[in-house]
């Protein structure tokens with residue numbers, strides 16, 4: 011049997027640094043566990059713009075379509091802020107999501123015991139927090155047409171279109187219900203059905219799937235503004251949250267921040283099954299490219315390492331290896347090791363990017 | 375000189391109860407301070423639907439256009455959830471905002487000393503918090519066309535349109551810059567210019583106004599997802615935030631929740647000056663209709679009373695009377711009085727809606 015293939019796209023900012031650490035985890039697995047991958051590497055985002063004048067070269071796009079999984083670091087940075095909208099680093103990432111049809115973006119927000127104190131929220135509000143946000147990732151206002159900046163008389167007009175079809179809502183809802191089934195059996199869907207017709211359709215379609223296919227799941231609906239509030243007030247009331255692309259962008263960032271561990275959170279973006287049965291998949295840390303600390307050996311590699319662990323679990327059915335990596339991360343944290351982003355917690359030992367991985371590998 | 379006119383729209387849920395308390399404050403001002411208003415009352419939201427089959431009767435709309443200020447309680451409730459989109463209680467409120475052209479929605483998020491402990495956030499993160507969110511209220515995805523649920527082949531499609539013009543952005547930006555000038559001279563504008571062209575236009579136009587008209591204001595820009603995060607992580611970094619209708623809906627709710635005092639927060643929605651120089655204006659508490667506690671004498675009247683205080687200040691130039699009301703609220707809280715929503719704070723004295731107002735009036 012041929013090895014599973016993995017395309018690594020480090021991207022910009024701290025992306026390359028954290029990806030170097032993931033490579034060390036991959037090497038360890040090959041050496042110690044005889045688990046090996048066919049790894050290729052390419053560029054995306056600002057790095058691709060610098061090399062090719064586009065944030066995602068067609069050849070890279072084609073490779074991404076062929077591999078079993080893509081692992082991406084981060085894209086963007088102030089250097090590219092003035093670029094034209096269509097060649098911004100973000101467009102590379104958005105093109106990957108869209109053309110690979112990665113409609114279900116899984117963003118777990120888990121509060122690590124060792125780090126609960128790093129949250130701006132009170133301990134009892136977030137201790138033990140474990141929620142999963144499922145964000146629709148290939149439609150909505152991110153991709154709807156018409157879009158652009160137009161001239162009308164003396165005025166410029168900026169337009170974007172929020173657009174969802176029945177089947178787009180159904181497929182992401184099913185993905186979320188399936189997760190709720192494996193977790194605590196609760197799903198809350200969020201939109202603004204009181205203001206937006208696209209939200210009315212969203213709510214109706216989610217409820218239909220609930221009634222017809224998942225009667226055993228406790229399904230509820232919340233307006234997204236109330237949802238944002240409740241995430242801040244009492245996040246542990248949630249199990250799985252399903253929401254659209256734009257609300258998901260904000261709500262998952264709030265959820266991530268609650269845990270006090272932005273540098274810790276992975277994500278998986280999943281699409282339809284390929285011929286080999288594996289879903290199209292892209293894994294990336296939730297944190298951005300953090301240009302302010304890039305290149306200084308300060309970045310926290312954990313989110314990217316845990317994104318790779320998600321790949322082991324969701325793409326390669328290697329739950330055991332995934333658990334090994336995740337357990338090692340928890341153990342390193344329990345030992346008090348802290349990259350600078352985690353140093354709001356009292357009493358840890360400050361380490362850099364490499365030492366953190368050293369510790370994780372030692373625990374493995 | 376004729377008395378200034380005030381239209382009171384109690385609306386649904388706890389709206390009527392809290393408005394009764396505002397009436398007591400109005401009566402007190404008339405008796406003790408010889409400040410009097412020409413007050414009329416009408417219905418809106420579910421109440422109007424029950425009476426007229428529409429959430430806002432044309433006569434009520436016409437009255438709202440004529441008065442110096444409108445004071446609204448809250449609209450909506452589960453009773454109306456199944457109603458057709460176009461007659462939902464919310465449509466009444468949205469019609470008022472749109473037809474009165476109330477483009478600048480001011481939502482102060484202030485953490486009252488006496489209540490800091492009620493927040494789910496740590497004390498030092500929110501103690502002394504005082505930020506002002508300025509939300510565009512008459513455009514964006516709330517009102518853009520085309521909108522609706524359509525059929526395309528076998529699919530239903532839900533569509534809404536995010537749409538902003540130069541002049542819409544400019545006028546709300548100016549309102550926000552003026553506030554920043556009177557406050558701490560800092561303004562942060564939030565959008566998703568990395569993903570949405572309407573955000574690109576927003577950012578450009580805000581920056582133009584900054585450069586041309588407010589060089590003394592420290593102006594910055596943030597993506598709305600990062601903004602949501604930063605509100606949770608370190609809200610005191612902000613002074614004035616300006617953002618669009620939909621982002622403003624979520625971000626202002628987050629900000630409100632930070633203070634631990636949702637039942638405390640007022641809002642003002644301001645439009646263009648009328649013939650008498652006063653701006654078109656509607657004042658409303660940020661909390662909703664809270665149907666679960668309606669009619670039980672448990673509602674916190676403070677947000678609605680403080681909304682009336684905002685009316686005194688912004689519509690009637692009665693800063694002194696506004697300060698009198700605000701001071702009395704603080705004093706009542708400092709005495710330990712707490713409606714049930716505030717009872718997460720240890721050691722307060724639990725009171726109902728009426729007793730809270732009794733205490734405020736006594737302090738005045």
Ligand SMILES: CC(C)[C@H](C(=O)O)[C@@H](O)C(=O)O
Pocket residue numbers: 086100103104259568569599
């Ligand atoms: C970088 C950006 C395009 C992206 C998004 O808006 O989706 C990011 O914020 C995210 O959440 O993955």
Ligand SMILES: CC(C)[C@H](C(=O)O)[C@@H](O)C(=O)O
Pocket residue numbers: 204205235450464467468623
């Ligand atoms: C009730 C609803 C229409 C409204 C909105 O979405 O604007 C509310 O959430 C608000 O923030 O005032």
